[in-house]
Amino acid sequence: MVRVFINGYGNIGRRIASAFSHDEEIQLVGIGKYSIDERLDEAFTKKFKVYVPEQEMEDFRQKGYDISGTISDAVKASDIVIDAAKDGFGYSNKKNFYIPMGKGAIFQGGEDRAGEKKVADLIHNSRINYDKVANQKYVIQGSCNVSGMGRIMQPLIEKFGDKIQRYDVTLIRRSADLEDTKEVKDSIEWDKNPHHQEDVKSFLPSVNLYVEAYKVPSRMMHLHQMTIRFKDKVPYFDSMSEIYHDEFGVAVLAKAKGTADIRTKAREFGFKHDDTNMVHIHEETMRKSDDTLKILYSDDQTGIVIPENHLLFQSMIFGRPKSKAYKRTDSIFQISKKREMLEKEFGA
């Protein structure tokens, strides 16, 4: 069994913990917690061992929490750390714990790949560079938008290759996650330099990609409007299903009216954490005109990166062939089954 410590128990960390605790190849050492709040109680209810910063130990214990040790103890007891810290804290964790103790780590998409606070050279996208991250020590799992874009673009590249001239993507991003207590601001905010463009280009270096990003007051997923410009007329194909029917974690839907429809249905279906763990192409909005194809898809912001972390883990630790890793991840997340249910519900 591989000993895994999950450092950070926020929206992403708690999802990784619940999925990884069901994998019999993994021994969950525990989770790292930094504040006393209802998430801490949740971790105990789920019987996860909890580790805290050394200087906070006394405080947590005095308040009656049965803390298993310090963050440093947990890192020491692990074979690999899944860092799910607030944006930017992964860097100090790497410097203070992972490097001194010689431990490998997976970082999340809010960490840097360049500059002073760089944590790793590679950003993982299972559809594109799963094999390249095999046996690496430090890798970043691409963020939700970056994971979604890779999942949509790679099949297009494989089918149409150099017939495609450029991609323009408008990311319409949710302001907060379902569980966030922060206020959802009544504003549409732009991003003068979205990191997503360079993140995607790190694993698809030769594409002409231009990304704009806007945050809107919603908690229900991201929506991507992708415009694909061909050198000539858009090649003939009937439906998006022709391109995506065998793709892991891509559903083709026709009847959803908005992102909330899908999230609400995921909840009604009883999907864990209300996650679909995938992207959903909204077929009925597809437009073809001369050299231009427009597609719209929604991206489960919190859910999509959790199976991606599981795949990345399998490549880094076992160097397992990709098809076997997909099978294993599917057996834990039930993504094929969820996709079937959603396609039946929202199908044409």
Ligand SMILES: NC(=O)c1ccc[n+]([C@@H]2O[C@H](COP(=O)([O-])OP(=O)(O)OC[C@H]3O[C@@H](n4cnc5c(N)ncnc54)[C@H](OP(=O)(O)O)[C@@H]3O)[C@@H](O)[C@H]2O)c1
């Ligand atoms: N939310 C999404 O939809 C999403 C999707 C893809 C990727 N990501 C990326 O995933 C990462 C985590 O995001 P999140 O949404 O889970 O954030 P979050 O809900 O704000 O949780 C961050 C967690 O980091 C913990 N923390 C604080 N200091 C830490 C440290 N030094 N080391 C480790 N953990 C520390 C916090 O602990 P306490 O609560 O105990 O203070 C909190 O539980 C970010 O890089 C983000 O960009 C997020």
